[in-house]
Amino acid sequence: MLFEADKEMSLIDNSNPIDPRPLADRLRPESLADYIGQQHLMAADKPLGGLASKGQIHSMILWGPPGTGKTTLAKILATSAGCQWISISAVLSGVKDIRLAVEQAEYYLTQGEKTVLFVDEVHRFNKSQQDAFLPHVEKGTVTFIGATTENPSFEVNAALLSRARVYVLRCLLHDDLVQVVQRGAQALGVEVSAEAERLLIDCVDGDARRCLNILEIACQLNDGMVTEETIVAASGERIRRFDKGGDLFYEQISALHKSIRGSSPDAAIYWFCRMLDGGADPRYIGRRLIRLASEDVGNADPRALELTLAAVSSYERLGKPEGELALAQAVLYLASVPKSDAAYKAFAAAKAFVAQSPTLDVPMHLRNAATGMMKNMGYGEGYRHAHSETSASGAYAAGEDYFPEAMQPQQFYFPQSSGLEDKIRSRLERLRKLDNQAPEKRRDET
Numbered sequence: 477m478l479f480e481a482d483k484e485m486s487l488i489d490n491s492n493p494i495d496p497r498p499l500a501d502r503l504r505p506e507s508l509a510d511y512i513g514q515q516h517l518m519a520a521d522k523p524l525g526g527l528a529s530k531g532q533i534h535s536m537i538l539w540g541p542p543g544t545g546k547t548t549l550a551k552i553l554a555t556s557a558g559c560q561w562i563s564i565s566a567v568l569s570g571v572k573d574i575r576l577a578v579e580q581a582e583y584y585l586t587q588g589e590k591t592v593l594f595v596d597e598v599h600r601f602n603k604s605q606q607d608a609f610l611p612h613v614e615k616g617t618v619t620f621i622g623a624t625t626e627n628p629s630f631e632v633n634a635a636l637l638s639r640a641r642v643y644v645l646r647c648l649l650h651d652d653l654v655q656v657v658q659r660g661a662q663a664l665g666v667e668v669s670a671e672a673e674r675l676l677i678d679c680v681d682g683d684a685r686r687c688l689n690i691l692e693i694a695c696q697l698n699d700g701m702v703t704e705e706t707i708v709a710a711s712g713e714r715i716r717r718f719d720k721g722g723d724l725f726y727e728q729i730s731a732l733h734k735s736i737r738g739s740s741p742d743a744a745i746y747w748f749c750r751m752l753d754g755g756a757d758p759r760y761i762g763r764r765l766i767r768l769a770s771e772d773v774g775n776a777d778p779r780a781l782e783l784t785l786a787a788v789s790s791y792e793r794l795g796k797p798e799g800e801l802a803l804a805q806a807v808l809y810l811a812s813v814p815k816s817d818a819a820y821k822a823f824a825a826a827k828a829f830v831a832q833s834p835t836l837d838v839p840m841h842l843r844n845a846a847t848g849m850m851k852n853m854g855y856g857e858g859y860r861h862a863h864s865e866t867s868a869s870g871a872y873a874a875g876e877d878y879f880p881e882a883m884q885p886q887q888f889y890f891p892q893s894s895g896l897e898d899k900i901r902s903r904l905e906r907l908r909k910l911d912n913q914a915p916e917k918r919r920d921e922t
Contacts (some may be wrong), residue, residue: 498688498689498692499660499663499664499688499689499691499692500684500685500688500689500692502663503659503660503663503688504547504548504551505545505548505552506551506552506555507552507555508525508528508529508552508556511545511548511549511552512545512648512652512655512656512659512684513544513545513646513648513649513652513684514544514545514549514645514646516646517549517643517645518549523643524549524553524643527553527556527557528552528553528556529556531556531557531558532557533553533554533556533557533559533592533619534619534640534641535613535619535620535621535639535640535641536620536621536622536640536641536642536643537598537621537622537623537624537628537632537637537640537641537642537643538550538621538622538623538624538643538645539623539624539625539626539627539628539642539643539644539645540625540644540645540646540647541625541645541646541647541682541683541724542625542683542685542686543648543680543682543683543684543685543686543687544645544646544647544648544682544683544684545645545648545684546596546623546645547563547594547596547623549645550592550594550621550623551594553592553621554592554594554619554621557590557592557619558589558590559589559590559591559592559619560581560584560589560590560591560592561591561592561594562577562580562581562591562592562593562594562618563593563594563595563596564577564593564594564595564596565595565596565597566595566596566597566598566599566600566601566605567596567597567600570605571604571605571608574605574608574609575608577593577618578593578612578617578618581593581612581617581618582617585617590619591617591618591619592618592619592621593609593612593618593619593620593621594621594622594623595609595620595621595622595623596623597623597624597625598622598623598624598631598632599624599625599626599628599631599632603633606632606633606636607633607635607636609636610635610636610639613636613639613640614639620636620639620640621640622636622640628642646682647681647682647683648682648683648684649682650677652684653676653677653680653682653684653687654673654677656684656687656688657673657676657677657687657691660687660688660691660692661691661702664691664692664695666695666699666700666701666702667700667701667702668691668702669701669702669703669704671703671704672694672702672703672704672706672707675704675707675708676690676691676694676707676711679707679711690707690710690711691710693710694706694707694709694710697709697710724754725751725754725756728747728750728751728754728756729751729756729761729764731743731747732744732747732748732751732761732764732807733764733768733772735747735811736768736772736807736810736811737768737772737815739811739812739815740811741807741808741811741812743811744807744808744810744811745804745807745808745811748761748803748804748807749804752800758791758796758799758800758803759788759791759792761803762784762787762788762791762803762806763788765784765787765788765803765806765807765810766781766784766785766788768784768810769781769783769784769806769810770819770820771817771819771820772810772815772816772817772820773810773813773814773815773816774815774816774817774818774819774820774897775816775818775819775891775895775896775897775900776813776814776815776816776892776894776895776896776897777813777814777895777896778896779813780809780810780813783805783806783809784806784809784810786802787802787803787805787806788802788803788806790802791803813895814894814895814896814897815894815895816891816892816894816895816897817892818889818890818891818892818897819889821888821890822888822889822890823888825888826888829886829888833883836880836881836882836883837880837881837882838880839877839878839879839880839881840854840855840856840857840858841856841857841858841859842856842859842878843855843856844856860873860876861873862876872907872910874907874910874911874913874914875910875911875914889904891904
């Protein structure tokens with residue numbers, strides 16, 4: 477058979493020079509007592525800690541960043557429940573491999589043994605491949621455990637999600653990584669200086685696997701003692717947890733947007749720099765800032781859109797890194813000025829109204845009489861040119877109706893008392909009073 481039950485050896489003597497496995501694999505915990513981190517799930521009174529202590533298991537999806545212990549946790553749960561273990565990777569496997577794994581699980585079932593089918597990178601399977609698990613999970617042939625770094629609500633079929641509970645794993649905390657470093661140093665028989673430990677923990681960004689990999693390389697570079705210099709040499713360029721098309725990307729752009737909307741320039745510039753540091757395309761950020769200038773600042777400060785457009789244009793001319801300063805200026809300006817979403821709401825309300833309304837004719841008085849025939853037909857007749865009005869309001873035809881005749885006037889725009897929009901609100905309120913005082917309205921005439 478292609479798949480065999482995983483019979484991992486107990487913790488191998490790490491001094492054995494012929495063991496080719498990376499340190500992270502050699503130190504993979506095999507029991508709940510050795511598992512580090514994820515206390516929000518693994519504490520005795522938490523969901524998975526309770527399952528493991530009782531020897532129970534159910535189908536689940538483990539979602540979290542790389543190096544947070546998803547595979548290890550799945551193995552511990554399978555072992556605690558006394559289940560056989562079959563593992564496949566969505567990167568390398570297809571429907572044929574799924575079928576062979578199920579056949580193996582069916583054999584174990586005839587022997588009175590349950591099977592955990594672990595699928596790494598489950599989000600890489602397409603819909604038909606994910607569907608292949610459903611009948612076997614439904615019948616209880618396998619207990620399905622999927623691991624993914626991507627948001628399951630986007631990447632995993634709804635049918636499979638309904639049969640598996642999602643658990644979110646978090647990046648390891650500082651104290652968790654201290655334990656990881658100490659365990660790795662003991663296994664390698666080396667001493668790690670306090671400065672080297674702090675630097676190592678800082679550069680791995682919550683990833684236990686990367687922590688042990690760097691530690692192992694550092695040990696090879698300087699046998700016996702791991703210093704700051706060896707960690708720098710072993711770690712190479714610092715890699716942030718940032719996926720240009722994944723959840724972290726959208727979480728951070730959301731944080732930037734909400735910080736600007738909340739008028740927090742310091743938080744806004746922080747998230748802006750986080751995205752640049754992670755490799756986000758500044759032009760994408762610029763496009764979001766242009767949208768934000770209309771959506772969240774709007775007419776409270778119309779200069780925001782103009783300044784943001786200029787910042788994006790500056791970046792296009794200068795590129796990195798000089799052009800990033802212009803975007804940073806726009807971020808700080810947008811976060812600092814008064815806010816109004818009245819234009820955004822007015823646009824959304826008007827779109828919705830038009831979508832559900834009939835196609836009404838333009839009133840005759842609003843039509844343009846471009847030819848003599850059109851004028852004879854009544855186009856433009858009775859139209860009051862606003863600039864010709866002599867009312868106290870100045871250039872305003874009080875009582876004039878600009879909506880279709882079969883439609884009651886609507887109000888979509890509700891200016892807020894913020895920045896320039898406060899003045900706009902006051903002016904519109906004054907004009908509405910003039911409308912109410914007008915002796916005759918065109919709608920009344922009809």
